[in-house]
Amino acid sequence: xxxxxxxxxxxxxxxxxxxxxxxxxxxxxxxxxxxxxxxxxxxxxxxxxxxxxxxxxxxxxxxxxxxxxxxxxxxxxxxxxxxxxxxxxxxxxxxxxxxxxxxxxxxxxxxx
Amino acid sequence: xxxxxxxxxxxxxxxxxxxxxxxxxxxxxxxxxxxxxxxxxxxxxxxxxxxxxxxxxxxxxxxxxxxxxxxxxxxxxxxxxxxxxxxxxxxxxxxxxxxxxxxxxxxxxxxxxxxxxxxxxxxxxxxxxxxxxxxxx
Numbered sequence: 001x002x003x004x005x006x007x008x009x010x011x012x013x014x015x016x017x018x019x020x021x022x023x024x025x026x027x028x029x030x031x032x033x034x035x036x037x038x039x040x041x042x043x044x045x046x047x048x049x050x051x052x053x054x055x056x057x058x059x060x061x062x063x064x065x066x067x068x069x070x071x072x073x074x075x076x077x078x079x080x081x082x083x084x085x086x087x088x089x090x091x092x093x094x095x096x097x098x099x100x101x102x103x104x105x106x107x108x109x110x111x112x
Numbered sequence: 113x114x115x116x117x118x119x120x121x122x123x124x125x126x127x128x129x130x131x132x133x134x135x136x137x138x139x140x141x142x143x144x145x146x147x148x149x150x151x152x153x154x155x156x157x158x159x160x161x162x163x164x165x166x167x168x169x170x171x172x173x174x175x176x177x178x179x180x181x182x183x184x185x186x187x188x189x190x191x192x193x194x195x196x197x198x199x200x201x202x203x204x205x206x207x208x209x210x211x212x213x214x215x216x217x218x219x220x221x222x223x224x225x226x227x228x229x230x231x232x233x234x235x236x237x238x239x240x241x242x243x244x245x246x247x248x249x
Binding site for chain 1: 123124126127130144145148149151152155156159207208209210211212214215216217219220222223226227
């Protein structure tokens with residue numbers, strides 16, 4: 001799995017993920033992901049390049065989002081594949097970390 | 113492809129599992145949605161065995177998966193020689209209403225329950241045997 005961080009005009013950052021988000025990915029990029037998204041700022045997770053998501057990845061998202069929220073930040077996601085969207089919804093994640101269809105909606109939400 | 117996959121009970125074996133599921137899906141001409149759910153459920157089930165069964169480098173622990181197909185279903189039997197662990201006995205997961213209340217664990221078995229039409233566990237004295245049934249159509 002690959003992780004890339006970019007800054008959003010107006011504040012916050014976007015984390016672009018690409019690949020299979022499973023245990024091996026969590027081992028590979030987990031620490032970097034956590035450090036990049038827990039600064040207490042607005043964070044958008046770009047899910048367009050993610051083709052699989054296991055519950056260990058959901059665990060990483062929740063722990064990171066909680067740490068970020070504790071510092072006053074907000075995490076949202078956008079662009080998930082419909083099958084990943086379904087498993088996120090079944091897991092109750094979309095109530096905790098809002099998931100949007102497109103980038104403008106995610107930016108509007110994170111800067112709200 | 114083999115109807116059977118034998119792996120060691122280690123996290124670094126999980127990609128072998130997903131490769132096997134991909135071959136199974138192609139052979140059985142599963143829809144992308146069924147193939148994805150099958151991959152997810154088996155990943156969760158095997159991860160639980162490694163995590164809760166004392167695997168991931170433990171002494172000669174193995175996991176064997178075998179499948180058989182029915183008219184509209186696929187049945188997967190997962191057999192392992194790790195510590196007894198019954199996923200069917202785990203409490204039902206209740207999704208939290210807020211991030212503040214959320215705990216990170218419990219979603220793997222929840223996903224298995226949601227995406228299978230049957231989940232049965234038994235221990236034969238030596239092995240855990242978990243049987244999962246999927247609707248394939």
